[in-house]
Amino acid sequence: DAGVIQSPRHEVTEMGQEVTLRCKLISGHNSLFWYRQTMMRGLELLIYFNNNVPIDDSGMPEDRFSAKMPNASFSTLKIQPSEPRDSAVYFCASSLTQLSTDTQYFGPGTRLTVL
């Protein structure tokens, strides 16, 4: 299995532009988590889905952020418009279920820089 796949690996954009980050889950996994990591705030959960349904989006910082799961194996995180403070590494992770006992497997991350 290839593991969780994220694209792009690096993204540099200008303030105000739309950014779309993509994630492909491990086959057979039903839960998908989006995290953001910065030096100041560490690793923060933004939103998670179970069986394609958003369960908890309380970590989404603002309305500029939106996430979708159009099918069981793929998700997008969109930022529109982007701002410099959005610069961070964005990870998605998948697990078999949303239960605490199921390991979350992280992708390699997308390093976003907003100028």
Add this chain to the structure above:
Amino acid sequence: QKEVEQDPGPLSVPEGAIVSLNCTYSNSAFQYFMWYRQYSRKGPELLMYTYSSGNKEDGRFTAQVDKSSKYISLFIRDSQPSDSATYLCAIWGAQKLVFGQGTRLTINP
């Protein structure tokens, strides 16, 4: 107060030393405790998992949980340069994982 507190370090020790990494948490309802390891430019990966007070060993790694003090630790024995990474504690609470800040560890040959 953050739900999970972890000293970000950095921590630098010589090869072969015993390393102690620690986290405190605020919610006594938290039940499941994990340690993730993150190499530079990579995603975190689960290292150890425990849900009870006491010690759990896996090779050179020992995870310790003290629920009465709301304190968790990760010990690394005979540390190796390949152990150099950021170590994040993670605690399952309120239906989600809450991560500590992460401690950057360097093992010097």
